[in-house]
Amino acid sequence: MTRHVFIIGLDDLHLAEARSIRGAEDIVFHGLIPYHDIVHPPAYAIEALLATARAEMAEAPSVDAIIGHWDFPTTSLLPILRRQRGLPGPTLESVLLCENKYWSRLAHAASVPECTPPFALVDPAAPDAAERLPLAPPFWLKPTVAFSSYLGFRIETAEQYRDAIAQIRDNIGLFAEPFAQVAAHAQHPDALPREGSGDACIAEGIIGGELCTLEGYVLDGDVQVYGVLDSLRGSNNVSFLSYQLPSHLPGEVQARMADAAARVLRHIGLDDTPFNIEFFWDRESDRVWLLEINPRISKSHCTLFRLVMGASHHEVAVDVAFKRRPDFPRRDGPFPxxxxxxxxxxxxxxxxxxxxxxxxxxxxxxxxxxxxxxxxxxxxxxxxxxxxxxxxxxxxxxxxxxxxxxxxxxxxxxxxxxxxxxxxxxxxxxxxxxxxxxx
Missing domain, CATH: 3.90.1170 (Aldehyde Oxidoreductase; domain 3)
Incomplete structure (x- = not known):
C-alpha cells in the first residue's frame, strides 16, 4: 500500500535522504510549504503558511503523516497541522515548552535541577533593561525564541550587555511575532507559563565542556535514544566546526544524559515524536548540563546517519508518525x-x-x-x-x-x-x- 508523507520545507538534499530509508519504495514524499517560505524568509506569516499547507494537502490522494526537520516555525506548525488532520503527534503545548528557551528552562529546573544552570528572565523593552544586569557576568543573553544562535551574546561587561539589549530590541520581532501567532492555537493555554513569551530574553549562566546531542524518540510515553553525536566548536568556542557520529564520550556519561532526557521529556509531556537534546559534559567536574530540547530529528544529522547506519533518521520520524516502533540504529553504512x-x-x-x-x-x-x-x-x-x-x-x-x-x-x-x-x-x-x- 502506497503511503503519502508530507515534509515541511522539503529540499532536494533531504528528499534524497528520506528516500534512503527502508520501505521508501512504498512511500510518496511530498514537500509541504515551499522551502524558501519556511527556511530563512524575511518574515514568518504563520496563518499564511498554515493556509498554504492545508491547500497543498487537500489535493493529495491521502495524508498519512506530516514530518519536519527544521527549527521554528516548522516544529510548531507540525502539531497544528497534525491535529487538524487527526494524525498522531505531540501536543502544541508540549512543543512550545521546548521551543521557548525560558519556558524550557523552567521545566528543566523542575525535573533535572542538577543539569540546569542559573537563569533569569529579561524584558528587553523595559526602560531600564540595559541598566540592570540579570546575572553576574559572564552569562549568555538570548531571545526566548530563536535558532542558530541568532541574537545570542556572551556578556562579560555592562557595556556589552547594553549593546546586546539595543541589538535585540531592534530585531527580536523576527521570531517573537510569529511565536505569538502560533501560541494562539494552543488548546490549553493555562498549561503554558504566564511570563516569558517570544518578545522576552533569557540570561543563562555559562555552562561548558564537551557538547553532544542525543537523538531519540518518544512513542506512547517510552523514551528511547538511538544515537549520540559530538558537536565540536571552533577557536572562538562558540561557532560550531563539526557534528560527528558516533560520539567519543564514555558510555556511562551517555547513559546519565539519556536518563536526564527521559525525566525532562516526561515532565514536559512530549510524546509520539522524535527529538534531539543537547548536553554538555564537564569532564573535570564530571557534571552533565542540559542545553536545549528540539522536538524533531536534526536536519544536520541526516546524512551522517546514512553514512554510518545506512539510512537517514528520517526513518525514525516516519516510523513514529505511523505509530510504529523504529528498528534503528543499524550499522549498515559504508563508514565507521x-x-x-x-x-x-x-x-x-x-x-x-x-x-x-x-x-x-x-x-x-x-x-x-x-x-x-x-x-x-x-x-x-x-x-x-x-x-x-x-x-x-x-x-x-x-x-x-x-x-x-x-x-x-x-x-x-x-x-x-x-x-x-x-x-x-x-x-x-x-x-x-x-x-x-x-x-
Missing amino acids: MAGKFMPRTYGDAVVLRVPGPDDIAAVTGDFPEMVLHMHISEGMRLSDLPAQDSYSFEIADLFIGAADEASLHGKFHTIMDRLDFRFSEVVPTNYGRARADTG
Whole structure:
C-alpha cells in the first residue's frame, strides 16, 4: 500500500535522504510549504503558511503523516497541522515548552535541577533593561525564541550587555511575532507559563565542556535514544566546526544524559515524536548540563546517519508518525564515522569565488560520499547571510565519512583547499587559508 508523507520545507538534499530509508519504495514524499517560505524568509506569516499547507494537502490522494526537520516555525506548525488532520503527534503545548528557551528552562529546573544552570528572565523593552544586569557576568543573553544562535551574546561587561539589549530590541520581532501567532492555537493555554513569551530574553549562566546531542524518540510515553553525536566548536568556542557520529564520550556519561532526557521529556509531556537534546559534559567536574530540547530529528544529522547506519533518521520520524516502533540504529553504512563540517569565516568580506560544477565534480570523484551545500554566491557580502551567529559566517555545509576522527578532519581540510573559496580580503577561517586573490 502506497503511503503519502508530507515534509515541511522539503529540499532536494533531504528528499534524497528520506528516500534512503527502508520501505521508501512504498512511500510518496511530498514537500509541504515551499522551502524558501519556511527556511530563512524575511518574515514568518504563520496563518499564511498554515493556509498554504492545508491547500497543498487537500489535493493529495491521502495524508498519512506530516514530518519536519527544521527549527521554528516548522516544529510548531507540525502539531497544528497534525491535529487538524487527526494524525498522531505531540501536543502544541508540549512543543512550545521546548521551543521557548525560558519556558524550557523552567521545566528543566523542575525535573533535572542538577543539569540546569542559573537563569533569569529579561524584558528587553523595559526602560531600564540595559541598566540592570540579570546575572553576574559572564552569562549568555538570548531571545526566548530563536535558532542558530541568532541574537545570542556572551556578556562579560555592562557595556556589552547594553549593546546586546539595543541589538535585540531592534530585531527580536523576527521570531517573537510569529511565536505569538502560533501560541494562539494552543488548546490549553493555562498549561503554558504566564511570563516569558517570544518578545522576552533569557540570561543563562555559562555552562561548558564537551557538547553532544542525543537523538531519540518518544512513542506512547517510552523514551528511547538511538544515537549520540559530538558537536565540536571552533577557536572562538562558540561557532560550531563539526557534528560527528558516533560520539567519543564514555558510555556511562551517555547513559546519565539519556536518563536526564527521559525525566525532562516526561515532565514536559512530549510524546509520539522524535527529538534531539543537547548536553554538555564537564569532564573535570564530571557534571552533565542540559542545553536545549528540539522536538524533531536534526536536519544536520541526516546524512551522517546514512553514512554510518545506512539510512537517514528520517526513518525514525516516519516510523513514529505511523505509530510504529523504529528498528534503528543499524550499522549498515559504508563508514565507521561521519561528520558534518561548517566552514566559516570570522570576518566580513565580499565573495569573489565559489567552486563551480567542474570543481565539485573533481573533488567528488576522489571523495564520492561528499555532500556539499553552499550558502554563498559570488558577489555577495558575507554579512548579508541570514540567521548567522554573532561571531562568524557559515559559508557551506560539508558532509563526509572516514575511518576515524583524524582521517575525517584531514579530509575536511583537503577538500576545502581544493574547493578554493576566495574573498575580497584575507579573513580568518576554521579550515585554513582563505585566499583573497583572484588569480
